[in-house]
Amino acid sequence: MHQCSTIHEPSERHKSYVCHFFWKVTVFIFPLSLVAQAGSVWTYVAVTVDRFIAVSFPIKRRVWSTRSNSLSVLVIITVVCTLFKLPSFFEVRLDANGEVVPTELRKNEFYIEFYLFYLYVAFIQLIPWAIIIILNAFIIHKVRLAYRAHELMCHNSGKSSKREDAERKVTVMATVMTMIFIICNIPPGVNYLVDRYSKTEVYRQRIPLSNVLVCVNSASNMMIYCVFNIRFRRAAMKLLGCPGIISTRQGSVVTRLTNDGNGMLRSRFATFENLHSRSPEGPTPC
Secondary structure: OHHHHHOOOHHHHHHOHHHHHHHHHHHHHHHHHHHHHHHHHHHHHHHHHHHHHHHHOOOOHHHHOOHHHHHHHHHHHHHHHHHHOHHHHHOEEEOOOOOEEEOHHHHOHHHHHHHHHHHHHHHHHHHHHHHHHHHHHHHHHHHHHHHHHHHHHHHHHOOOOHHHHHHHHHHHHHHHHHHHHHHHHHHHHHHHHHHHHOOOOOOOOHHHHHHHHHHHHHHHHHHHHHHHOHHHHHHHHHHOOOHHHHHHHHHHHHOOOOOOOOHHHHHHHHHHHHHHHHOOOOOOOO
């Protein structure tokens, strides 16, 4: 887009298929990306609230945090964020030459100050950040207490609850996600403040750098889910056509050793048999 804008001769710009592609795509990709950004922020809030419920109300969580309720929350987030970003669909248009130009709405001073600055800062940054930071501080405190109690119980009984271990792992995952979210979204907030109140040009490269951080934050979610959640790893590998890797790992984890001297050999043989019993041709290679 920047290279297309530096071509001063209209005839040269209009010959470029790349420029025309970006101009046409920008008209609908630009508002959709803003909707996705708002939805991503409030999905983080929903995940944090879910972890807060799991830590504070573990019994009621089975009633509140159901699959249908989660789907309803995601639908509400999508609808609200789409309505909130609806004006962005009318911010840019194509002129007679097919180039992207701002509309009169995008040039309106009141619209820029009230909607693009104040409402953005409140709805996308201040309110979500406050909820995320406050709830995560409480969650981290609760998790530390739970770890201490868990260590004491394991020391006394020598056993550990798989459900509690999984619950703590998901809570740690949510905490890591929100910390990365806050770190990667601070620069865009600073950019809005600088653009709003600075009277001089201040290091224009900060804008693409902040955009890169937002993309890194979104792209890192997949890796975080895969690291902390075996069910997500299983679904992701199945989607990629590599179920054999998950099956092998599952077999080695589930199999238990016997107490006699040949337990290791029996365990490996049982794991091998379990894997081949699932598929006549053996584990599917990736």
